[in-house]
Every structure is written in C-alpha cells, then in structure tokens.
Amino acid sequence: MIETGIYFGDIHSYYDLNLVLSSVTIPPATPKTNYIDIPGGDGSIDLTEAHGEIKYKNRECTFVFTVSPDDDLTFEERKMKVSTALNGVRCKIILDKDPNWYYNGRCTINEYKQDKNLLQITITATAEPYKYKLGETVATFAVSESTLLATIKNERKTVVPVIECDIDVQVIFEASVFQLNTGRNRILEINLKPGENKFQLMGIGGEGTIRFTFQEGAL
DSSP states (O other): OOOSOEEETTEETTTTTOEEEEEEEOOOOOBOOOEEEOTTSSSEEEOTTTTSSOOBOOEEEEEEEEEOTTOSSOHHHHHHHHHHHHTTOEEEEEETTSTTEEEEEEEEEEEEEEETTEEEEEEEEEEOSSEEESSOEEEEEEEOSSOEEEEEEEOSSOBOOEEEESSOEEEEETTEEEEEOSEEEOOTTOOBOSEEEEEEEEESSSOEEEEEEEOOEEO
C-alpha cells in the first residue's frame, strides 16, 4: 500500500490519479504581528495580541508529484484529468503520513513539467493556518445535584463548543456562571483555550449528562 500519497477530499493522489508524491512543503503558520514604532524612542509597541490572541496567516503548501512513464494515459490526458479533479477545488487535505489531521484549503495546479522521461505535476494549496483533527472531540460528563469538577483538554486553536444536556445544568467557567437548558447550547463566553479548561458542573433537579463537542486545531 502506498503511504506517501495525499487525499484531496475523496480523491487520493496515487490510487485515483496515478501520481507518486515526490516532495511536500508545508511551512509553519506565520503570526500576524503588529508593531508600532515609537518616534524618538527605543523599540516599538507590540499590538500583536491587542484583540486577545495571536492570529495567523494562511499557509502556502506545495506538493510535487511524478507520473510514471508507463502511465495508461498520455501526459496531456493525465494533466487534463488532474486539472479537472483538483484545480480550484477547496477541500480537506490529508497526508497519508499524518492521517488523523487535515488541512483545509483551495488547490491550484501550479506547474506541469516534462523533462525526457520525467513527468511532474505541482499542486499548491492555500490552506488555513491551523490543521484540524480529523474527527470532532467529544467530552461527556455525568452530572447530579452535587458539584462535579471537570477538565477538558484542547489543542492550540480556541473554540466555542456545542454543549448538549439532557437536563438543565449550571456551568461555572472562568468565574462566570451559566444556566444551560436541556437540549443544544452554544455559549460564546464558553470559549475553550489551549491546554486544560476547568469547569464546575451541577445538574439542576436531578441526574443526567452533559456533552461538549468541538473541533480541535493545531499549529
């Protein structure tokens, strides 16, 4: 089995397009910095986190593939098939060597190159700065009228979870108190930070469960 390919959405570079991955370039996400010079003074004022957290620029990823000389299609036919499938398409990008995470970006066929028997196709992708866990993270807790101390771990990207309760629940998070009704809730002030997030949970009038569902993003 080829383990050096890439899924672009549901399309695999090798199994569907007969492309052999030659190289991958995924640069680190670049922080959006904001420095204000101090006229007549030393250094500058750093306003990078003026809005609460660091933001990042998109990543420009590059994937270079080779086409076997004994391909069942001519190079012109292979170029057309790859372009039809991927050029301009926005999709999840999953590397075989990193199957539990994906990048979300738009693909561009950047170059076709033919040098004697070597045929190359280069695909670039303008991807969001974070790579995302393939499946959503779910944290479920049993609650009662006694206070439960709960911890939810999150990756680097801050995220607002969807919270589902089968009874009304009182939630204390970062010194703020929230009354969550039975059913589906999304509270913008309950924003999971990187690392461990501490909660106090208490069922109102009985026992039940509360479930937090969120999409983790890493750098």
